[in-house]
Amino acid sequence: MTIEVSPELTAPPIESTTAQTDTYLSSLLAQRQPLDPQVLGTETAAFVQDLRDRATALAQELTIPTTREEEWRFTDLSPLRTVQFTAIEPGQSTAGAEQISGFVLPESSLRLVFVNGIFAPELSNLQTLPAGLKVGNLAGQSDSLKAYLAQQPGSEEIFTVLNTASFSDAAVVKVDRNQQIEAPLHLLFIAVPTSTPTIVHPRCLVIAETSSRLTLVEEYVTVGTGVQLTNAVTEIWLGSNAEVNHSRIQAQALDGFHIGKTAVSQARDSRYTGQAISLGGQISRHNLEVHSTGEQTQTSLNGLTLATGEQLSDTHSTIGFSKPYCTSQQLHKCIVSDRARAVFNGKVFVPKAAQLTDAAQLNRNLLLSPKARIDTKPQLEIVADNVKCSHGATVSQLEEDEIFYLRSRGLNYQDASNLLVKGFAVEMLETIPVPSLHQRLTTQILSQIHL
């Protein structure tokens, strides 16, 4: 079965400007831990404190969104509100080397690890940094680098504000001008929950200077059990003619909550390729925002969502153009089983100035059970009159005849279904330029589905 979903143009979202104090939000803000000048250095601590204070002030005018807001229409955060999250004090919960061994990528020794938002040098491996690549936490970073923090458009969105008001440190990556970094850099953010629900705010800043090239794996995982809300923000800056290949893997525990922002700014002639894989969380949301600021940028977004059991997994993407001759192509796939729900909302803004934009978007969905649900909404806002923009959405199920064909060759029902699901997912997974990660995710996806 294949259903073509007709175009739907919608008005821009109404920004929430409620001045009324959100007590739940206040309780989350109250959890922030004091900054540690021992870790960051006095100067950096003061810099972060200033960012935090400004964000805290901004948060007074914001609220945790409800389904009455267009941007959150399909994602009800009420279950989140029933949980009282507290901060994790530094050192309260840690992970050992043996617990992260399963996440180590054999293709790369470059690894930066954060545990509950705190830099874990003992788990990181930064000994063999190639020339022209700087990787570390915020301590000792130059003012010019720090000045990029919280500067992406969209920084005033509530969960980003909450992160900026609360983060204690950040992963920082910088590739110097003209440097081509071949080995993938692994940024591993580990949630180590405790017996009571906790909230952490991982933060990441990536700068690829003019004509540089970087392959990045940003991965969120959980070690141990317990409920955690991970509220992550990653800001990526591509200088002119820079190239970044970015795999974002959200494979956290199924009982946790994950809200993540990926904000990408692309200067002229830059090329960004992103793979966003979302597997974990009882409620998860990925806000993916690409801001093209120059001519001839290329953007390629690949996404794969798996939602099983009672999961709700939401991806909201935005690509905003501002200059001519830019291209984007996006393919987002969702696999939904049991009583799970997936949401895909894909915005593309093409203003008057962005003539000759070529933007294609496709959302393909595989529903594995009658109670599984997908809400998909393309949202194109095109003002320029000489552009090529397309979008589409399909919904399908496993075909009985395909299963029979495989069974007639000796595969049992489960293996036949697995092979078909794998076939659906592989198009997205094989875009990940790290084969071991591709394999690990395939195994995880198949073990998470019970047909």
Added chain:
Amino acid sequence: MIIENSEVILSVRDLTADVDGTPILKGLNLEIKAGEIHAIMGPNGSGKSTFSKVLAGHPAYTVTGGEVLYKGQNLLELEPEERAREGVFLAFQYPLEIPGVSNLDFLRVAYNSRRKHQGLEELDAFDFDDLVRERLSVVKMDDRFLDRSVNEGFSGGEKKRNEILQMALLEPTLAILDETDSGLDIDALKIVANGVNQLTTADNAILLITHYQRLLDYIVPDFVHVMEAGKIILTEGKELALELEARGYDWVREEEVAVR
């Protein structure tokens, strides 16, 4: 080849079957012994393809009566995959495309599921690779078809060759070829027929379901059956195919009525 006292591979007695509540097979009888090649011919809608799907265990077809014994055991109580592992193979009239699944992986999984069932060691990727490359020659297939998704973007002839390649790997005891010749040009037909002939032994049996006598010039059957309205109404030697080609099916129907 007809062999005296050879093992009965397939024995079908008074088989009746429905699809969506509509009776299609209405008392079909057939016996196939090891070494034999049988051809079933008949007009559209006579139930030929339904018969092949019932033998393979397609869930959309419901058997309502009769029995099917495969090497003495009740075939109908086996799941489709169990039938395959026991050596029943259906070459599909319209092989399905499976996007995202490489042909090589698919062939290996299928091959190993049969090996495992036979109590043999499964082949790893390297050994299987050697085997499959050797078997490609049976159907003169290029090895670039191994890396492509199963049947995706294959021409009609390539799909049919891929079916025979699967047959060459699985080495079935009973191969049912459902209109494997339909839509093939003469060159592709020769390749497919030549492949099937290479796989014919004294221990296995082949059931050809076809619309056209042309196939039987290249795969010579021991028996030709005419199917009509859900049962076999006439069985003769290979000459029958030529007669059907020349005279059509109407005379068979009339003779059957006359016999009654």
